[in-house]
Amino acid sequence: xxxxxxxxxxxxxxxxxxxxxxxxxxxxxxxxxxxxxxxxxxxxxxxxxxxxxxxxxxxxxxxxxxxxxxxxxxxxxxxxxxxxxxxxxxxxxxxxxxxxxxxxxxxxxxxxxxxxxxxxxxxxxxxxxxxxxxxxxxxxxxxxxxxxxxxxxxxxxxxxxxxxxxxxxxxxxxxxxxxxxxxxxxxxxxxxxxxxxxxxxxxxxxxxxxxxxxxxxxxxxxxxxxxxxxxxxxxxxxxxxxxxxxxxxxxxxxxxxxxxxxxxxxxxxxxxxxxxxxxxxxxxxxxxxxxxxxxxxxxxxxxxxxxxxxxxxxxxxxxxxxxxxxxxxxxxxxxxxxxxxxxxxxxxxxxxxxxxxxxxxxxxxxxxxxxxxxxxxxxxxxxxxxxxxxxxxxxxxxxxxxxxxxxxxxxxxxxxxxxxxxxxx
Numbered sequence: 001x002x003x004x005x006x007x008x009x010x011x012x013x014x015x016x017x018x019x020x021x022x023x024x025x026x027x028x029x030x031x032x033x034x035x036x037x038x039x040x041x042x043x044x045x046x047x048x049x050x051x052x053x054x055x056x057x058x059x060x061x062x063x064x065x066x067x068x069x070x071x072x073x074x075x076x077x078x079x080x081x082x083x084x085x086x087x088x089x090x091x092x093x094x095x096x097x098x099x100x101x102x103x104x105x106x107x108x109x110x111x112x113x114x115x116x117x118x119x120x121x122x123x124x125x126x127x128x129x130x131x132x133x134x135x136x137x138x139x140x141x142x143x144x145x146x147x148x149x150x151x152x153x154x155x156x157x158x159x160x161x162x163x164x165x166x167x168x169x170x171x172x173x174x175x176x177x178x179x180x181x182x183x184x185x186x187x188x189x190x191x192x193x194x195x196x197x198x199x200x201x202x203x204x205x206x207x208x209x210x211x212x213x214x215x216x217x218x219x220x221x222x223x224x225x226x227x228x229x230x231x232x233x234x235x236x237x238x239x240x241x242x243x244x245x246x247x248x249x250x251x252x253x254x255x256x257x258x259x260x261x262x263x264x265x266x267x268x269x270x271x272x273x274x275x276x277x278x279x280x281x282x283x284x285x286x287x288x289x290x291x292x293x294x295x296x297x298x299x300x301x302x303x304x305x306x307x308x309x310x311x312x313x314x315x316x317x318x319x320x321x322x323x324x325x326x327x328x329x330x331x332x333x334x335x336x337x338x339x340x341x342x343x344x345x346x347x348x349x350x351x352x353x354x355x356x357x358x359x360x361x362x363x364x365x366x367x368x369x370x371x372x373x374x375x376x377x378x379x380x381x382x383x384x385x386x387x388x389x390x391x392x393x394x395x396x397x398x399x400x401x402x403x404x405x406x407x408x409x410x411x412x413x414x415x416x417x418x419x420x421x422x423x424x425x
Contacts, residue, residue: 022049022050023049023050023052024050024051024061025051026038026051026053029405032406032412033401033403033405035307035336039063039334039336039337040340042061042063043063043064043337043341046321046322046323047062048060048062048320048323049061053409054194054409055094057092059088059330059331060323060325060331061333061334061337062331062333062334062338064337064343065338068334069365071312073366076314077312077313077314078315079108079110079111079368080110080111080313081109083313083314083315083327083328084311084330085326085327085328085329086328088311088329092311092330094194101247102246102247102250103209103216103247104251105247105250105251106252106254107122107255107368107371108255108259108368115368118244118248119371121234122231122235122256122371125174126371126373126374126375131173131375134378137172138169138378141169142383143386145160145165145168146386146390146424147424148160149161150424151424152422153421154397154418154420155419156417157269157272157417157418158269158414158415158417159416161383162265162269162383163186165264165265165379165383166264166268167181170260173231174231175230176219177226180215180219180222184215186262188211189262190208191208191209192258192259193407193409194409212254216253217250219253220236220239220253224236235252236249259372262411263305263306263411264305264376264380265413266412266413266414267376267380267413268379268383269414270299270303270413271299271303271380272384273396273403273414274302274303274351275299276395276396276400277400278351279395281351282394284353285384289385289389291353292385293381294355294356294358295353296384297355297358297377298351298353299380300380301345301355301362302339304335304339304360305411305412307336307410307411308333308335309335310332310410311331312330313327313331314326314329314331335364338361339361363376390424390425391422392422393420393421393423394419394421396417396419403417404416
């Protein structure tokens with residue numbers, strides 16, 4: 001007698017993903033704390049989507065690796081704000097005059113040939129060879145900050161370390177004298193975060209803007225009186241030789257002071273949070289310091305502080321990866337979404353410190369590739385090595401879900417990172 005096997009239950013059909021809204025809102029705490037599930041849905045649905053920012057600005061977001069790489073190298077996409085149409089300008093171009101014309105003429109908002117001319121003034125200061133020669137000084141600065149932490153117990157690694165180390169390093173690299181570096185207000189960097197004309201925080205925003213502009217004028221005046229062989233002095237001389245306009249000079253110093261330190265502060269926090277979430281990898285990195293250069297590349301890929309690029313614009317109606325884009329609408333590339341694309345990175349949601357090759361886009365690509373990439377890499381290597389070596393037992397001192405991610409539109413990071421450790425070595 002043959003025993004009849006019971007039929008296998010039919011496999012349940014895979015639920016269809018919910019269609020994405022149009023535009024896709026990039027808002028709210030769940031999105032800022034973990035944008036990657038949304039980016040995954042967007043990548044699967046297509047490379048380009050209309051999105052809505054908290055300020056009310058609508059833009060076109062590029063999400064896949066291949067599409068992002070192509071967009072970052074696309075000559076049709078310009079960075080100059082003059083390309084933006086009235087719809088974009090009404091909500092996004094919020095820095096008031098005359099500051100907008102005086103502080104927004106930096107490299108991130110320029111196209112060739114002006115971009116090419118201006119960029120050549122800064123590249124020599126950030127060459128890998130020069131940065132490597134300064135690494136012992138970076139180590140001294142990191143150690144001094146750790147020396148000032150409590151001998152044991154708890155500390156806020158943003159207030160005690162990450163908010164200061166990148167700016168101290170930057171001051172060394174660009175030639176910002178100590179007495180001026182000590183007076184820099186980190187809150188001035190918040191002028192890049194959108195605050196609309198009717199926002200209750202607008203008066204504070206404008207006060208920060210005026211404070212930063214006055215500070216830049218003081219830096220220029222000091223360098224004109226006390227010239228040295230450093231980047232800031234060379235920029236002032238270029239202005240005096242009429243190789244740069246006053247607006248270009250002020251804007252480039254603005255970019256150095258703001259973009260040169262806050263993203264590294266945020267990247268230190270995202271890297272540490274990733275390691276806290278993977279304690280086995282943290283322990284391995286502490287035990288194998290030779291792994292640091294490769295580990296930093298993976299931490300940059302895994303959760304980049306530069307989540308989204310700044311605006312790009314088509315100067316005429318055109319098609320971008322199958323989507324029709326009106327002239328003057330803003331196009332933004334999601335570096336974080338590109339860096340988690342499974343078509344380019346196997347098992348992209350895993351933190352793999354042995355990952356190689358690792359062609360991440362954390363520093364962008366093409367002519368706007370971050371000129372300070374070598375500096376940022378060195379800072380991250382020195383910072384992580386110092387913190388993991390000198391603070392044994394380093395761990396997150398709050399629940400993971402209690403981490404407060406900054407509400408910045410383009411960046412990722414946290415303003416507070418409470419940690420515990422056994423002792424300070």
